[in-house]
Amino acid sequence: MIAETVCSAVSAAGLGIAVITAYRKRYLAAVRVAAYALVPIGLVMTGVVEWLADTAFSPTAWAGFGVLGLAWVLFITTRAVERRRGGTRKERRAAARAAERPGAVAPAASTPGLAQGSRPAAAPRPAPASRGDDDFSDIEAILKKHGI
Known part of the structure; x- marks a missing residue:
């Protein structure tokens, strides 16, 4: 009223x-x-x-809004986990079936010279450069360019 x-x-x-x-x-x-x-x-x-x-x-209405909020949070969480795992369960099953079929190229074996299911060896890491020389070399080059 x-x-x-x-x-x-x-x-x-x-x-x-x-x-x-x-x-x-x-x-x-x-x-x-x-x-x-x-x-x-x-x-x-x-x-x-x-x-x-x-x-x-209405307390019932506010409880309903709380339930809707919880549902939204659960939905967003499952989507985030799904993205992190690399697709939906259906997509992962399809990839596994494709890998099991004879003559099919599995995603892990798509790199030449690798056996199916093996991982490529880690690339050797370059030795870290000394911090003092590498940090200031760019600055020194700029100063020399301007004649300072």
Whole structure:
């Protein structure tokens, strides 16, 4: 009941502002203000305000929003895990079946010279350069270029 009264007052005030704006010969702005002013009363007439008021003060409705939030978090978590594993279960099964078929090229054996299921040897890591020389060599080159 209070929400309907507030919405009606807001609409009346908005229509008053629209009339004042139209009196000042700003008709386009007046029509726009009138359109905005009619929204609250339209929401009251359709019953949306009553539904929102009932929902805002209903513990069951808030519990429902909590359940929806939990469902959303679970969905997002499963999508993140799915991406991390490299696809859906269906995609992984299809890849495993393709690897089991004779004559099929398995994803691990696509590199020439590797046996099926073996991993390539790790590439040797280059020796780390000394930090002092490597860090300032670029700076020294820039300073020499500018004659400093």
